[in-house]
Amino acid sequence: MVMKLEKVVPFGRSLAEYKSMFALSEADLDKTIVGVGDGPASFNAEMFGMGKSVVSVDPLYVFSSDEIEKQFYSVVDAIIAQVEASSDDWVWTYHESPEHLKENRVNVLRRFLSDYETGKREGRYVVGELPSIDFGKRAFQLALCSHFLFLYSDHLSYDFHRASVREMLRLAPEARIFPLLTLMLQPPPYLQPLIEELASEGFEVTVEKVDYELQRGGNEMLRIRTRA
Numbered sequence: 185m186v187m188k189l190e191k192v193v194p195f196g197r198s199l200a201e202y203k204s205m206f207a208l209s210e211a212d213l214d215k216t217i218v219g220v221g222d223g224p225a226s227f228n229a230e231m232f233g234m235g236k237s238v239v240s241v242d243p244l245y246v247f248s249s250d251e252i253e254k255q256f257y258s259v260v261d262a263i264i265a266q267v268e269a270s271s272d273d274w275v276w277t278y279h280e281s282p283e284h285l286k287e288n289r290v291n292v293l294r295r296f297l298s299d300y301e302t303g304k305r306e307g308r309y310v311v312g313e314l315p316s317i318d319f320g321k322r323a324f325q326l327a328l329c330s331h332f333l334f335l336y337s338d339h340l341s342y343d344f345h346r347a348s349v350r351e352m353l354r355l356a357p358e359a360r361i362f363p364l365l366t367l368m369l370q371p372p373p374y375l376q377p378l379i380e381e382l383a384s385e386g387f388e389v390t391v392e393k394v395d396y397e398l399q400r401g402g403n404e405m406l407r408i409r410t411r412a
C-alpha cells in the first residue's frame with residue numbers, strides 16, 4: 185500500500201501515555217518491544233534515551249522528518265478545533281483541555297523528530313505495515329499497537345484485524361492493543377469474535393481496564409498471550 189501523507193494525521197503519544205495505555209510495568213520496559221503503528225509517538229525516542237529497546241514499524245516512515253513535521257502543522261489546528269467542538273466526547277483528566285492536548289502533541293512530535301533520522305539509520309524506525317511485517321518469528325518479547333487496530337474498524341476488515349493480531353503474535357509471545365473503541369466511540373464490532381477465535385485456539389486473552397482515557401470510554405486494553 186502506498187501511503188498518502190495528506191491522509192495521515194501524524195499525532196503521537198508520549199512514553200508516559202504508552203505506560204498508562206498499556207499498563208507497562210518496569211519489567212515490561214526492559215523487554216525487547218516492537219511498536220506497530222507507532223507513527224510520530226515519542227515512545228521509542230524516550231525509551232532509547234533510557235537505554236531500552238524499541239523498534240517502531242509504520243508505513244509513515246517512508247517520509248522524511250521535514251515531511252512529517254509539515255503534515256503535522258498543516259492539520260493540528262483543524263483537529264484541535266474538532267476536538268473542541270466535540271468536547272464531551274473526550275475525558276479531560278490526563279490532558280486538561282484541548283490546548284493542553286495540542287501542547288502535548290507538539291512536544292511529542294518534537295521529541296520524535298529529534299530522534300527520527302538517527303533512529304531510522306539505526307534500524308529503530310522501520311518502514312512496514314500490518315498485516316505482514318518483515319521481522320523473524322519471536323524477534324521481540326512484546327508487541328504493542330495503539331490507536332490503529334479496532335479504532336479504524338470502519339475502514340479495515342475483520343480478516344485484516346485477525347491477520348494483524350496473528351502477525352503481532354508471530355513477532356512476540358504477547359501483544360497488547362489500545363484502545364478498544366472505534367473512531368465513533370463505539371465498541372469495535374470485531375473485538376468479541378476475535379477474542380473468541382483466539383481463545384479457542386488456546387491463546388490467553390484478556391480485556392483489562394487501564395489508567396488512561398482520552399476518548400470517552402477508551403480505557404481498556406486487549407492483552408493476548410501465548411500459553412507456555
Ligand SMILES: C[S@@+](CC[C@H](N)C(=O)[O-])C[C@H]1O[C@@H](n2cnc3c(N)ncnc32)[C@H](O)[C@@H]1O
Pocket residue numbers: 192193195196197198220221222223224225241242243244312313314315329330331332
Ligand atoms: C493514530 S496513529 C497512532 C500513533 C501511535 N501508535 C500513538 O498512539 O501515538 C496511527 C498510526 O498507524 C499507522 N498505520 C497505518 N496503516 C498501518 C498499517 N497497515 N500497519 C501499521 N501501522 C499503520 C499510521 O501511519 C499512523 O502512524
